[in-house]
Amino acid sequence: RxxxxxxxxxxxxxxxxxxxxxxxxxxxxxxxxxxxxxxxxxxxxxxxxxxxxxxxxxxxxxxxxxxxxxxxxxxxxxxxxxxxxxxxxGLRSLLISGAAASRWLENHFDQSLPATPANFAEGLLTAAVGATPVPVRLTLIDWYGQGGFLVETTAGEQLVAALTAAGLPQVETGTVLAWRLHRGWPLAEDIPEKTxxxxxxxxxxxxxxxxxxxxxxxxxxRLDALGHVNRQLMLLAVAGEEPVALGAAVVSGDTQVAVVTSAAAATDDAGWLALAILPLKVASEQSLTVAGRSAEVLRFTTAEDSSE
The missing domain is CATH 3.30.70.1400 (Aminomethyltransferase beta-barrel domains)
Incomplete structure (x- = not known):
């Protein structure tokens, strides 16, 4: 929502x-x-x-x-x-994503698909033959990787039911969250005061x-003239299978340097992913921990990574 x-x-x-x-x-x-x-x-x-x-x-x-x-x-x-x-x-958002997303939408949306991220089209989406067309706003986004379309409508329940009946598989919320963390796309919870x-x-x-x-x-x-900031949003890989709690302390040596703002289980079942705004000076350190568990900084994926 x-x-x-x-x-x-x-x-x-x-x-x-x-x-x-x-x-x-x-x-x-x-x-x-x-x-x-x-x-x-x-x-x-x-x-x-x-x-x-x-x-x-x-x-x-x-x-x-x-x-x-x-x-x-x-x-x-x-x-x-x-x-x-x-x-x-009454507004509802859905994500239609994947390698076949564009092809499917071309056959079910009555307008030309937007080709540039953040561009959009408004029209009718008909999930299957005989289904009632649903008015939507369709926006191309890359917040979760390539090939993603944000679908917004005030007929959310009707559209979800139609997409489910049409056989589109639903992805677990945790998986979508992991995609977002890999891309480094911040939501409100990742933007604390004084950011x-x-x-x-x-x-x-x-x-x-x-x-x-x-x-x-x-x-x-002024920050642009200085050429850099002292801290930045980063992706952490956290060891262990236990969930990482929001607000968990990120520690360098014996000093807390940040808190976790978003977390999700890694899609490869190898530990957890977390977002935090870290001081740049600790990003390459080997002694980072999250809630006492070892952690390391990963690079965010890019559009080029997602298209491979």
């Missing part, structure tokens, strides 16, 4: 441009991008999927996040011609360093 804000009106795009690290003014209808929303100090409020429609912008965020982001934006909304509408009620955008490792896709002023830009630009 997720939440959604619709920003409409003549000033919708220029207004949001002033509050996100992304260059949303370049988006055409049907295109999208990811962007950080920051406070005046440059600390991340949320990482948001931003999509341009004919009416304005659709902002997608995690559960329980729409109200706080809307409140943040409303504080600065004075005379601009725009509305901020919470469209979260800076560059600490999440998405500079090339969620931050435009050449755009005009926006809230928090001074901090982002």
């Amino acid at each position: 997720h939440e959604q804000l619709l920003v409409t009106g003549a000033d919708a795009v220029t207004f949001i441009e002033n509050f996100t690290t992304a260059k949303v003014s370049d988006l055409l209808p049907g295109a999208g991008c990811e962007g950080f929303f920051c406070d005046a100090r440059g600390w991340v409020i949320d990482l948001v999927l931003i999509r341009r429609t004919n009416d304005g912008l659709v902002l997608r965020m995690g559960p329980g996040r729409a109200a706080s982001l809307r409140s943040h934006l409303d504080r600065y909304h004075i005379r601009e011609d725009l509305e901020l509408l919470d469209q979260s009620e 800076l955008p560059q600490e999440l490792g998405l500079d090339g896709r969620a931050i435009c360093f050449s755009k005009g002023c926006y809230l928090g830009q001074e901090t982002v630009a």
